Amino acid sequence: MTVHLVGAGPGDPELLTVKALSLLQSADVVVFDRLVSAEILGLACATAELIDVGKRPGTSHTQELINDLLISLGQQHSVVVRIKGGDPFVFGRGGEEAEALARAGVAYTIVPGISSAFAVPAAAGIPVTHRLVSRAVTVVTGHCAQGSQSVDWRAHARTDSTLVILMGTERLATIATELMAGGLEASTPVAIVHNGTRDKQQVLRIQLHEAVFIRAHAPSVIVIGAVADLDLRDPLQLAQLVNAQ
Numbered sequence: 001m002t003v004h005l006v007g008a009g010p011g012d013p014e015l016l017t018v019k020a021l022s023l024l025q026s027a028d029v030v031v032f033d034r035l036v037s038a039e040i041l042g043l044a045c046a047t048a049e050l051i052d053v054g055k056r057p058g059t060s061h062t063q064e065l066i067n068d069l070l071i072s073l074g075q076q077h078s079v080v081v082r083i084k085g086g087d088p089f090v091f092g093r094g095g096e097e098a099e100a101l102a103r104a105g106v107a108y109t110i111v112p113g114i115s116s117a118f119a120v121p122a123a124a125g126i127p128v129t130h131r132l133v134s135r136a137v138t139v140v141t142g143h144c145a146q147g148s149q150s151v152d153w154r155a156h157a158r159t160d161s162t163l164v165i166l167m168g169t170e171r172l173a174t175i176a177t178e179l180m181a182g183g184l185e186a187s188t189p190v191a192i193v194h195n196g197t198r199d200k201q202q203v204l205r206i207q208l209h210e211a212v213f214i215r216a217h218a219p220s221v222i223v224i225g226a227v228a229d230l231d232l233r234d235p236l237q238l239a240q241l242v243n244a245q
C-alpha cells in the first residue's frame, strides 16, 4: 500500500517519465490536479478510479482535505498515484503531502517530473541559461499565499539572472512595475509562453514596459531577461548566434 507522488511534466504526454507511465498503468486510484491533461489521464489503467482534486473557484478541495484523502486511499489501496503538473516539489505542494503521509505512517514514493519552469521556455526555443547571455536562472512564484512574505521584485531586478515566473499572469503589471523600479531596463525582453508543450502553445514576446499593459492568461510561464528574445527553434537565429560567438 503506497502513495506515489508523481510529476506529470508540462502537458505533452510524451514528456511523461517512463516511471510515471508505468505507475499510471498499474494504479488502483489516480488523484489528479487541474494541470494534468485528459490525454495523460487516458493512459491510466482502464479500471483505475480517477479523482479530480483540482483547486478552482467553487470547489472545496483545500490542501488539508487532499492530504486526508491521500492518507485514507493509501490505507485502502495498493497503488495510489497522486499526479501533479510538472514536478511535484516545484510550487506543487508535494512536500506538504509527503509530510502528511509520513506523519500518518503511510508509505510513499516521489517520482520527479519535468518542471514547466524549464520545459515550457525550452519548448518555445528559449534556453533559460545560455553562454554569454545568461549564467543564472531564478524561478519565482508570482502568487504568494495569504499571510506569507511577498516577493521582493526590486531585489530580483538586480540579480543579473534570467527570471522564470510561474503563476504570474494575474500580477504581471505589478511585477513589471516593481522590476523597473528596481532598475531593470524597460527594454528587457519578456516572453510569455501559454499552454507550453501542448497543442495550443502560444508565445508572446514583448519588452518589460509593455508587460504593464498585457493581459496574460494562465497557465503561462513568464521569462524575463536577454534569453527571452531568443528562439533556438529558428535555424536562422541559431546561425546568427553561433557566428557572433
Ligand SMILES: C[S@@+](CC[C@H](N)C(=O)[O-])C[C@H]1O[C@@H](n2cnc3c(N)ncnc32)[C@H](O)[C@@H]1O
Binding pocket: 010, 011, 035, 084, 085, 086, 087, 088, 089, 090, 091, 092, 114, 115, 116, 117, 120, 165, 166, 167, 168, 193, 194, 195, 196, 197, 198, 218, 219, 220, 221
Ligand atoms: C501550481 S504551479 C505548478 C508547477 C509545476 N509543479 C511544475 O513543476 O511545472 C502552476 C503553474 O505552472 C506553470 N505551468 C505549468 N504547466 C504549464 C504549461 N504547460 N504552460 C505554461 N505554464 C505552465 C504556470 O505558471 C502555472 O500557473
